[in-house]
Amino acid sequence: MREDKQLLILTHLSQLTTLALGFGSLLIPLIIWITQKDKVIGMDAEGKKVLNFQISLVIYCIICVPLILLFGLGLLGFLVLGIISIVFPIINAIKVSNGESPTYPLSFNFIS
Numbered sequence: 001m002r003e004d005k006q007l008l009i010l011t012h013l014s015q016l017t018t019l020a021l022g023f024g025s026l027l028i029p030l031i032i033w034i035t036q037k038d039k040v041i042g043m044d045a046e047g048k049k050v051l052n053f054q055i056s057l058v059i060y061c062i063i064c065v066p067l068i069l070l071f072g073l074g075l076l077g078f079l080v081l082g083i084i085s086i087v088f089p090i091i092n093a094i095k096v097s098n099g100e101s102p103t104y105p106l107s108f109n110f111i112s
Contacts, residue, residue: 004040012093026054053104
């Protein structure tokens with residue numbers, strides 16, 4: 001196993017590919033995690049955090065759809081989720097670069 005802090009940072013930032021491509025926020029981190037989890041120190045734990053966060057965001061988005069009919073709360077939910085999905089990958093990439101342990105709020109633990 002090797003140490004590769006740049007790849008760990010890239011794994012967190014890869015969630016932002018949706019901003020440019022319209023997709024990939026779950027797929028790209030999944031591919032990085034599957035291919036590198038046994039090769040890079042810390043990739044298994046970081047990849048799981050990223051994937052759990054992305055799966056949680058998908059679930060929250062699904063919950064927001066019917067809430068649109070309830071006074072437009074779903075639209076507010078989508079706005080908040082959009083901001084969270086941009087801000088926390090950047091914050092956690094910075095934390096990883098500083099040697100700190102990143103955390104994602106409101107994230108369920110699907111992959112442990």
